Amino acid sequence: MTSTNATPPAALALTDVTLTYPDGDTRLTALDHVSLTVAPAEFTAVVGPSGSGKSTLLAVAATLLTPDGGTVEIAGQDTAALTRAERTRLRRDRIGIVFQQANLIASLTAAEQLEVVGHLRGDRPGAARERARTLLAAVGLDNAKQRRRPHQLSGGERQRVNIARALYAEPAVLLVDEPTSALDHERGAQVLALLAAVTGAHRTGTVLVTHDAALLAGVDRILTMADGRLTGSGLPDQRPPRTSRRASAAAWADATSGTASTA
Ligand SMILES: Nc1ncnc2c1ncn2[C@@H]1O[C@H](COP(=O)(O)OP(=O)(O)OP(=O)(O)O)[C@@H](O)[C@H]1O
Ligand SMILES: [Mg+2]
Secondary structure: OOOOOOOOOOOEEEEEEEEEEEEOOEEEEEEEEEEEEEOOOOEEEEEOOOOOOHHHHHHHHOOOOOOOEEEEEEOOEEHHHOOHHHHHHHHHHHEEEEOOOOOOOOOOOHHHHHHHHHHHHOOOHHHHHHHHHHHHHHOOOOHHHHOOOHHHOOHHHHHHHHHHHHHOOOOOEEEEEOOOOOOOHHHHHHHHHHHHHHHHHHOOEEEEEEOOHHHOOOOOEEEEEEOOEEEEEEOOOOOOOHHHHHHHHHHHHHHHOOOOOOO
């Protein structure tokens, strides 16, 4: 970046993005001139029917799919200019991804799921272990649970490991696809509250995709996707007061202080 202006860049900026998939002899337009800007510490939800393009939107934001047209910027960096290797590094260092299936490695403990990320980033083993411990404690997994393998954890606990792992590298952007679809209402609400706290404390630009508009009390705004277009926006019905959001972010910051910059 060459800007010396004090205004920080958006965590995520999609501008006029179009993405098509091959569909027989023609192409299916999954994203149709979509623009979306998410600021640091902003929690945006995207709702919409099945097949409307929500997961495709996240895949483009994650630089896993390259759009046919338009631009994708992560923390002020235009991703079109990057080589494949640079894109991979950007994903590893700046983008946290949480999908519906926790995608945890069956043979590893919860702590080891995070330590692997540290290993890939070249962190010292001791620092990686400490960061794993801190993040897992902050998402509510005690020492005993940190030593369990995925099949020994509940769905909600697995999703917490998933979120902690996505935070390992202090990402600018957190992309979350249907994290609660395998959970009951109460566990789903807890995961949503955790994501809201994480967004404030780590100042991630968070995009949450869901079918389930009932769980969105903690988000800053709700966008609606239909037929590949982002069609509208609104505020959740029961948004908690800012003070409570700030309090939960502060509690999170306390829980993770000390090791937040060891990576
Ligand atoms: N790899 C692919 N190849 C071809 N078409 C695809 C591919 N992935 C998705 N599509 C199509 O693109 C459209 C958008 O799919 P997408 O998965 O983004 O929807 P979604 O909103 O996430 O749906 P859901 O709520 O069911 O997860 C759909 O019509 C889908 O069939
Ligand atoms: Mg989807």
